Amino acid sequence: MKSSVIILHKKFEGFPTESNFELVQEDVPPLKDGEFLAQAEYVSVDPYMRVFPVEVGKPVGGDQVAKIIESKNEKYPVGKYVVGEFGWRTHTVASETPGSFFNFPPRVLRGYGDLPKSLGLGILGMPGNTAYFGFLRICKPVEGNTVVVSGAAGCVGSTVGQIAKIMKCKVVGITGSDIKGRRLISEFNFDAYVNYKSPNFQHELTEATPDKVDCYFDNVGGEVSSAVLNRMNKFGRVAICGAISTYNNVPGKASEVQTPVKIAHVRMEGFSVTRWRNQWDEGIQQNMEWIRQGNLKYAECISDGFENTAKAFIDLFGAGDRNFGKVVVKV
Numbered sequence: 001m002k003s004s005v006i007i008l009h010k011k012f013e014g015f016p017t018e019s020n021f022e023l024v025q026e027d028v029p030p031l032k033d034g035e036f037l038a039q040a041e042y043v044s045v046d047p048y049m050r051v052f053p054v055e056v057g058k059p060v061g062g063d064q065v066a067k068i069i070e071s072k073n074e075k076y077p078v079g080k081y082v083v084g085e086f087g088w089r090t091h092t093v094a095s096e097t098p099g100s101f102f103n104f105p106p107r108v109l110r111g112y113g114d115l116p117k118s119l120g121l122g123i124l125g126m127p128g129n130t131a132y133f134g135f136l137r138i139c140k141p142v143e144g145n146t147v148v149v150s151g152a153a154g155c156v157g158s159t160v161g162q163i164a165k166i167m168k169c170k171v172v173g174i175t176g177s178d179i180k181g182r183r184l185i186s187e188f189n190f191d192a193y194v195n196y197k198s199p200n201f202q203h204e205l206t207e208a209t210p211d212k213v214d215c216y217f218d219n220v221g222g223e224v225s226s227a228v229l230n231r232m233n234k235f236g237r238v239a240i241c242g243a244i245s246t247y248n249n250v251p252g253k254a255s256e257v258q259t260p261v262k263i264a265h266v267r268m269e270g271f272s273v274t275r276w277r278n279q280w281d282e283g284i285q286q287n288m289e290w291i292r293q294g295n296l297k298y299a300e301c302i303s304d305g306f307e308n309t310a311k312a313f314i315d316l317f318g319a320g321d322r323n324f325g326k327v328v329v330k331v
């Protein structure tokens, strides 16, 4: 049997392009004791893959949802689904050995019922936990707070905004598309949105936050974040989750941040979601419960065909109105 595998063919320089990747075929070895064979159903593309690339010539890393089709390990029975850090490949011989980036062993999906298994890559996986732990533990929202989230129409951002609503906060999302912004309000319970591409962005942000900002969940960095930092209330909390505006070596442009942070006694804290690895199930279970209660919605942007994985990844950095929620590839 052969596995299709996408390797990093050439080092990234600036924005990723198709030429950075190559599709190759690999032999799938026979199983040894303790191993199982997983067939990919959904492959994840995530912004961090641009920041922490694999070595040139190696398969691109990342999570996938896969079906176990052969097994010599009773913890991974045939027919079950796992989320595993198997990377961009169609077939994987795996064991309990943790993945090399997130360092989790493959996790058997449980309790999904009618929910799509692809959610294990999004709201019921790493990005959902990023929203859950990063927002609640670092922003420490209080009822009535004004919460601003950038990258609001992505998986992390749209989940943060809805959790903030569950916490009875006022939520303003920042996105680069009016279509996405209107959807945040009509479907995802946001109170308002601001388009960072608008020439009047700073003014519109001020209008949308008449009581200024208590919590800022930052997914994008750069100028957008400088603007928000100048709107912080005293003792505001800022969670630095990501800085996608800087990931493609776009020269950093941001006004001075120290003075507004000092004046408002703001606490800024960066995090990686793996900080909460020992409580991982808490986030997944709580997000699943909120989904079942109808308090948390999810959106997925599903790209069809393994051969389109690189394109789906490239689109994370500029698909305009198209990408909303978690981007996954249906193999």
Ligand SMILES: NC(=O)c1ccc[n+]([C@@H]2O[C@H](COP(=O)([O-])OP(=O)(O)OC[C@H]3O[C@@H](n4cnc5c(N)ncnc54)[C@H](OP(=O)(O)O)[C@@H]3O)[C@@H](O)[C@H]2O)c1
Pocket (backbone or CB within 6 Å): 046, 047, 048, 126, 127, 130, 151, 152, 153, 154, 155, 156, 157, 174, 175, 176, 177, 180, 219, 220, 240, 241, 242, 243, 244, 245, 246, 271, 272, 273, 274, 316, 317, 318, 319, 320, 321, 323, 324, 325, 326, 327
């Ligand atoms: N700290 C952690 O442990 C952790 C874990 C997971 C994710 N993250 C970070 O969280 C952020 C969101 O992740 P996600 O998976 O939900 O991805 P995502 O938000 O779906 O990322 C893609 C979106 O980012 C926006 N974007 C792209 N280029 C931009 C730019 N130059 N300026 C502003 N926005 C831009 C685009 O939306 P618009 O159309 O609105 O521009 C695009 O659709 C990323 O920064 C990611 O690296 C951190």
